[in-house]
Amino acid sequence: MPEPVNADHWPYPRWVAHRGAGKLAPENTLAAFELGARHGYRMFECDVKLSADDRPFLLHDATLERTSSGQGVAGALPWDVLARLDAGSWHSPAFAGEPLAAFERIARYCLDHAYFLNIEIKPTPGLESHTGTVVANEAARLWQNAAVPPLLTSFDPLALQAARAAQPDLPRGLLLDALGEHWLETAQALGCVALVCNYRLWNADTVAQAKKAGFKTLSYTVNDEASAQRLIALGTDGIITDRVDAFRPDL
Template identity: 50%
Template sequence: MTAPSFRWPYPSLIAHRCGGKLAPENTPAAMRVGAEHGFTMFEYDVKLSKDDVLFLLHDDDLDRTSNGHGPARARTWAELSALDAGSWLSPAFAGERMATLDEVAAFTLQRSIASNVEIKPCPGREAETGTAVALAVQRLWGDAAVPPLLSSFSEDALAAAHVAAPLLPRALLVEAIPVDWRDRLVRHDCVALNVNQKDVTPDLVRDVHEAGYRLCAWTVNDVQRARDLLAWGVDALFTDMLDTIRPPFPARA
């Protein structure tokens, strides 16, 4: 797979962590909220439990988004699935639980929702998680018309995913835009560069497109900024504001 030959099948709006700020992130409730707001693509974070179950969680630790404490890597899935992952956001979501990759696959496939699967390894499990996620995505999505886009900040995880499932499309996630971004995209056979929306300029959009790649911007929560980025040609935006930046967009001012 080379970037210039890859047909980009993804919509321009992606629900960040499935439900943005309207539901507890990376949970079944977030999936339902994302779908209810008309999103046809979700982004979510996947890591390995102590007993090697692939589940959704952004942070390395459990404290922010559950009533658990300490590193997620130290817990089995049975322990993780017993936690309350909803009360931290609102009492209305008390008792909400974490989700597995299998669950989000079933939900999105049934509703024809595309996925950006962010490989979010616990510290020290980068390559292991990249391999496990890629193999699971390959199995769960099978011959789906629109394959999930795999992405990661961890180049070790992305490299392992490349080896495990070379035909799955990949995107390199970066905190800041490296001067050698072209070389890194080639190294991991990526189709896209996912960057902080604050770093996007019309020149960057042009340079990425001229190099044969797509450009996605995270996390865009201002309506006018979203309009500007799309007008410049950014291929997709990740957003938390599912109620104001939602399909169809951009709406007329």
Template identity: 60%
Template sequence: MKPWPYPIWLAHRGAGKLAPENTLAAFRLGAGFGFRAFECDVKLSRDGEAFLLHDDTLERTTSGLGSPNNVDWADLARLDAGGWHSAPFAAEPLPTLTRIAAFCQANGCALNIEIKPCPGVERLTGEVAAREAARLWAGAALPPLLSSFSPEALEGARNAAPALPRALLLDTLWDGWAEATVALGVVAVITNWRVMDAALIERLHASGWRALVYTVNDAAVAERLIAEGIDGIITDAVNELGPSC
């Protein structure tokens, strides 16, 4: 396998649960704990802006309502994406992928972009996210790693920006996952940590794929996985695990 350029520790959605997820405030906090690699979720607005949000609806983490896929970016940009978490983060806006790219490159940080499409726009979201990532990181020494649970989104990403590295996300080892991994031309597989063990790590490495896991918040689990040869660990516990420890 080629040398793996990404840090082993990645801060989940910026700073785990210590800040409003998928916001620039969360990235700043995660960086304050020493993290130099992050994971985030990217969706599309109705008018095609790539921005950070996890859910298929706006209610849980913003002051908005309904599907973000039905709202133009100008309206999404006015939402409060921090007040739900705690008062100090009130009025924190949703960030565009452009803003996150600027933060990461200014601070020498790596990024795992999870392509998180709303239902019905899987391929389009993969295409736009990958095209934007290729533009924003053009000439950068370390490009972002694009990942998704959606094979269709990864197909779109592959077609739009074939040079960018991709990873298949798996919550379970569903029938045909290995064949899909080959067909999608990915460089890594990212699983729920409960699925990953020494045998799977060995199998992935033997096939030329890197092995990463989400979301590890227990030191004993992390130590076991590191001993078994894991290549990346996504964590919420940025104040307890990883670079600052």
């Protein structure tokens, strides 16, 4: 059995490529992952939701218009329709025809190359628990023989709770854009091993509180050198960035 991921055993690299390659390629596509890898990244973040027929696939928004040739709510369409959409032309002509990425395709790519993955569970509104369950079960199936599991994260406590109930051995992280009154207690109640915060929320006090409570500390989305150096000096554990062309993860 692989060693459980926790504060004492944290196998993930510090640098994480946001949505594959940040803004250099169409986000959440295989082309983005390949470009991020060419820039030296070995850990990636992506957004995963469900099609109408429960196929996990990569997409950030609830709707299709911004990053594909489709229209309407993505989760209302079956995968065979979604798979035919163009998810590259919106970015630039060089990526015209790039399809939406099935989660299994991205998983296989990461496993084949020994890359690490941060899966943000991104439910279609109203499907929070169901999405958490399906994504966790698929992740467990795909990584069943892997030495290091993926990290499951979400802004949605219902999705994380469902993921925990389905696959309690997969590590989880709570995403936060603000620190509510019970931010640490919420993460503890969900059995999380990490807090993934808007980078502006981390300071000496909040990092100390999180570490005292036994959490790893990650940040999104860090795109300037001064912020990255401040977070490193604070002793945080992970930096999610769009600037895969600016930050060298091997240095």
